[in-house]
Amino acid sequence: MRKSLGMTLLWFVLVFAPRAEGTRYSPxxxxxxxxxxxxxxxxxxxxxxxxxxxxxxxxxALYYCKENSDAVHECPDYQTAGENSCFFNKNDTSIWVNYNxxxxxxxxxxxxxxxxxxxxxxxxxxxxxxxxxxVTVMEDTSWPFLRVSWEPPHKADTRSGWITLIYEIRxxxxxxxxxxxxxxxxQKMFNIFSLRSGGKYxxxxxxxxxxxxxxxxxxxSQIKVPEYFHQEKSVxxxxxxxxxxxxxxxxxxxxxxxxxLKHFILPPVPGPKIKGFDNQLLKNCKSGEVFSTLVVxxxxxxxxxxxxxxxxxxxxxxVPTEQEQLESKKLHNxxxxxxxxxxxxxxGRGSCDSRTLLLDKCGEAxxxxxxxxxxxxxxxxxxxxxxxxxxAMAYAHEDMVSPDISGGRVKTWPSVFSPLPQFSLHPQEQxxxxxxxxxxxxxxxxxxxxxxxxxxxxxxxxxxxxLGPSYWEFSSGSKQSDLLHPHMPSCRQLQAHSDVNISRxxxxxxxxxAGLQSTEYADIQRVTQGETxxxxxxxxxxxxxxxxxxxxxxxxxxxxxxxxESDEQQETNGSKEDSCTSPTVxxxxxxxxxxxxxxxxxxxxxxxxxxxxxxxxxxx
Amino acid sequence: xxxxxRSVSIVWVVLVCIxxxxxxxxxGAASIxxxxxxxxxxxxxxxxxxxxxxxxxxxxSFTNYLHSEFEQYFLPGKNQIGRVSxxxxxxxxxxxxxxxxxxxxxxxxxxxxxxxxxxxxxDPLWQFHQSMAHHHDFNNFSSNKxxxxxxxxxxxxxxxxxxxxxxxxxxxxxNSIRRLASPETSVQNDSEQHLMKDYDLLYCFRxxxxxxxxxxxxxxxxxxxxxxx
Numbered sequence: 001m002r003k004s005l006g007m008t009l010l011w012f013v014l015v016f017a018p019r020a021e022g023t024r025y026s027p028x029x030x031x032x033x034x035x036x037x038x039x040x041x042x043x044x045x046x047x048x049x050x051x052x053x054x055x056x057x058x059x060x061a062l063y064y065c066k067e068n069s070d071a072v073h074e075c076p077d078y079q080t081a082g083e084n085s086c087f088f089n090k091n092d093t094s095i096w097v098n099y100n101x102x103x104x105x106x107x108x109x110x111x112x113x114x115x116x117x118x119x120x121x122x123x124x125x126x127x128x129x130x131x132x133x134x135v136t137v138m139e140d141t142s143w144p145f146l147r148v149s150w151e152p153p154h155k156a157d158t159r160s161g162w163i164t165l166i167y168e169i170r171x172x173x174x175x176x177x178x179x180x181x182x183x184x185x186x187q188k189m190f191n192i193f194s195l196r197s198g199g200k201y202x203x204x205x206x207x208x209x210x211x212x213x214x215x216x217x218x219x220x221s222q223i224k225v226p227e228y229f230h231q232e233k234s235v236x237x238x239x240x241x242x243x244x245x246x247x248x249x250x251x252x253x254x255x256x257x258x259x260x261l262k263h264f265i266l267p268p269v270p271g272p273k274i275k276g277f278d279n280q281l282l283k284n285c286k287s288g289e290v291f292s293t294l295v296v297x298x299x300x301x302x303x304x305x306x307x308x309x310x311x312x313x314x315x316x317x318x319v320p321t322e323q324e325q326l327e328s329k330k331l332h333n334x335x336x337x338x339x340x341x342x343x344x345x346x347x348g349r350g351s352c353d354s355r356t357l358l359l360d361k362c363g364e365a366x367x368x369x370x371x372x373x374x375x376x377x378x379x380x381x382x383x384x385x386x387x388x389x390x391x392a393m394a395y396a397h398e399d400m401v402s403p404d405i406s407g408g409r410v411k412t413w414p415s416v417f418s419p420l421p422q423f424s425l426h427p428q429e430q431x432x433x434x435x436x437x438x439x440x441x442x443x444x445x446x447x448x449x450x451x452x453x454x455x456x457x458x459x460x461x462x463x464x465x466x467l468g469p470s471y472w473e474f475s476s477g478s479k480q481s482d483l484l485h486p487h488m489p490s491c492r493q494l495q496a497h498s499d500v501n502i503s504r505x506x507x508x509x510x511x512x513x514a515g516l517q518s519t520e521y522a523d524i525q526r527v528t529q530g531e532t533x534x535x536x537x538x539x540x541x542x543x544x545x546x547x548x549x550x551x552x553x554x555x556x557x558x559x560x561x562x563x564x565e566s567d568e569q570q571e572t573n574g575s576k577e578d579s580c581t582s583p584t585v586x587x588x589x590x591x592x593x594x595x596x597x598x599x600x601x602x603x604x605x606x607x608x609x610x611x612x613x614x615x616x617x618x619x620x
Numbered sequence: 621x622x623x624x625x626r627s628v629s630i631v632w633v634v635l636v637c638i639x640x641x642x643x644x645x646x647x648g649a650a651s652i653x654x655x656x657x658x659x660x661x662x663x664x665x666x667x668x669x670x671x672x673x674x675x676x677x678x679x680x681s682f683t684n685y686l687h688s689e690f691e692q693y694f695l696p697g698k699n700q701i702g703r704v705s706x707x708x709x710x711x712x713x714x715x716x717x718x719x720x721x722x723x724x725x726x727x728x729x730x731x732x733x734x735x736x737x738x739x740x741x742x743d744p745l746w747q748f749h750q751s752m753a754h755h756h757d758f759n760n761f762s763s764n765k766x767x768x769x770x771x772x773x774x775x776x777x778x779x780x781x782x783x784x785x786x787x788x789x790x791x792x793x794x795n796s797i798r799r800l801a802s803p804e805t806s807v808q809n810d811s812e813q814h815l816m817k818d819y820d821l822l823y824c825f826r827x828x829x830x831x832x833x834x835x836x837x838x839x840x841x842x843x844x845x846x847x848x849x
Contacts, residue, residue, distance in 0.1 A: 042719055068707060094717040096827055122830055161841030161849050162719045162834070186848060210677070211684075211830060 026054035027110030067098035125212035128153035708824035738777035
């Protein structure tokens with residue numbers, strides 16, 4: 001009874017005494033095996049983490065049993081690897097054998113077992129870091145590189161093939177944060193390229209067995225790359241200088257050709273420039289009144305207008321006759337403007353190289369023409385002819401405005417002014433038509449393409465057939481067909497074609513004013529100063545044009561012989577009245593001489609009458 | 621033009637002749653060169669060792685992959701307590717379990733051990749492949765890998781046999797290696813779940829492939845240590 005009471009009291013004391021002291025004892029908490037590692041696949045160590053000790057001194061013990069064996073062994077070495085560790089030496093270590101390891105924590109109150117862990121030593125190998133890391137700068141070539149070499153950890157036996165290690169390197173500049181990784185495989189040496197000159201590099205290496213964990217990084221090895229930037233920069237300097245030089249050259253070339261480039265890239269748009277021609281009026285009027293719209297009130301320009309601006313590129317050849325039916329072509333020589341009046345930049349003007357004659361001549365000639373026309377039968381055709389004249393004049397003026405003279409060839413041709421289609425289709429009216437018709441050779445520039453094509457398609461041929469034996473034969477060269485071609489794109493074509501040759505020179509007939517029954521076409525050999533047109537019979541060779549060198553004082557057209565002087569002058573009577581006739585007289589003479597000249601002349605393929613100088617008086 | 625065609629055809633004929641003749645010579649060289657005559661291009665022992673070691677490394681990587689796949693998808697969270705009772709069928713083969721043991725073993729013994737191991741795995745791997753193909757738990761990649769592994773083990777065994785022949789020819793090892801016709805061990809017929817069996821098989825094979833690799837390396841570094849040791 002007393003015993004049991006004592007026991008109970010003792011038990012109470014034991015139970016409550018600690019509570020009274022504020023502590024509590026308990027069996028130890030469960031320890032845990034944290035990791036087991038083998039540095040060389042020959043020994044291994046296991047570490048554990050103790051649980052709560054329960055307030056009492058606790059002891060830990062590690063027990064293991066091997067695969068296929070029920071014998072339980074205790075850890076042979078608790079000290080070598082430190083606290084809470086167990087070290088298995090070589091004798092106790094078996095590779096390719098499964099270990100089942102358990103840690104037991106024991107204190108006065110009890111013990112607790114950790115969870116068992118199965119390990120196979122071959123899979124827990126974590127070697128030491130590689131040793132003796134050396135980094136050197138190799139400067140054999142122009143671009144230096146780093147050579148990194150190292151030794152495997154001394155504990156790992158790679159020499160006998162027991163362990164196979166692979167290595168990894170990392171490099172970075174001293175001031176950077178990102179490492180550059182390189183896998184080196186099984187080799188113990190590695191090269192690093194692409195270095196920054198003068199940079200300080202840090203290099204580290206680590207290793208890993210084929211089955212296992214990576215080792216720790218070796219201590220960093222520092223290296224400084226020498227400066228080698230001179231070569232690199234000199235190359236860049238050379239490249240820069242060279243490219244700058246080329247750039248300068250290109251700029252200079254560009255500057256030189258700026259204008260032509262500008263024309264190439266942004267070609268100027270040609271605009272219609274017919275002075276006195278009102279587009280709007282043409283658009284607005286009715287079809288029947290088309291022609292009337294072409295008659296502009298202020299055309300031809302008066303003397304007060306600036307002749308400098310007028311360019312007549314066609315020559316209106318008009319040989320006046322007493323008979324109305326006789327008309328000859330006229331050389332309109334007053335309307336050509338000399339070079340130098342190129343003010344217009346219209347590219348549509350092809351007839352570039354005509355020389356211009358005096359503008360006042362042009363104006364006056366027109367006046368005369370008008371008078372002449374009025375003398376003739378006042379037919380509608382005549383009136384229309386006037387209109388055509390006006391048109392021609394318009395063209396002429398246009399040409400005068402923007403001559404594009406080149407080389408002294410005359411662009412100004414007697415404008416082939418077609419007798420209107422209606423004229424040509426009626427042979428019975430031929431007489432009237434022919435006498436009315438004036439031949440105007442328009443330079444191509446005068447031709448708005450397609451505008452007057454219809455006019456010219458018929459005329460020459462019709463006139464041809466109409467011409468009787470007494471007429472001056474005119475032969476339009478083959479080139480004339482080009483003129484008649486609806487498309488008259490270029491200067492050159494038109495120039496060549498507007499040749500009208502008077503072939504019947506040998507007739508000894510009355511010079512054109514007298515004998516011509518119809519419009520006469522004649523080669524203009526020269527225009528004398530008396531404003532006489534010297535015409536020349538057409539030669540079968542087809543060279544219809546002669547180069548007009550100039551007009552002398554007597555209104556004589558000076559034709560140029562190539563390689564020879566061209567001072568054939570002729571006497572003309574100064575009277576305007578007879579200007580029609582006089583040329584004929586002189587023409588005859590001239591023709592012969594011109595013929596002679598012609599034979600000697602080397603005409604261009606197209607043959608031009610180059611009205612080089614302006615005549616002082618308009619030629620009738 | 622005909623001249624061009626002719627020259628082109630001549631060049632063509634010459635090229636064909638060169639190719640043909642080179643082939644002939646090479647074939648001829650192979651037929652002549654049977655007894656390590658001078659001038660023949662003979663594979664060195666080191667080269668042979670490198671090849672078999674490479675082959676073995678490949679097998680090992682395959683097994684690692686399969687093992688991890690198995691562990692990840694089919695046995696997650698499986699604790700390893702039950703592993704203790706596992707018993708590989710090759711455990712009867714005496715293999716060195718430490719460096720000293722392996723290094724103290726004779727070359728012939730080591731070679732024999734390797735060959736035994738490789739032979740022991742010929743049938744189980746084939747069965748493993750069959751079971752994986754039938755049970756569509758694995759994806760095709762794993763199934764193909766299993767089949768490949770069986771073939772590769774067979775190839776490796778042939779290769780090691782070649783190496784041992786070469787070594788015997790060179791007098792490095794004696795001719796005491798027994799020719800193995802059939803495996804010494806037989807596969808246990810486990811009644812466990814097929815998955816468990818497969819997993820254990822993979823585990824055992826993974827270990828054995830590591831053994832083979834290690835033994836081969838030891839042999840190489842002992843016999844032809846010039847490179848990689």
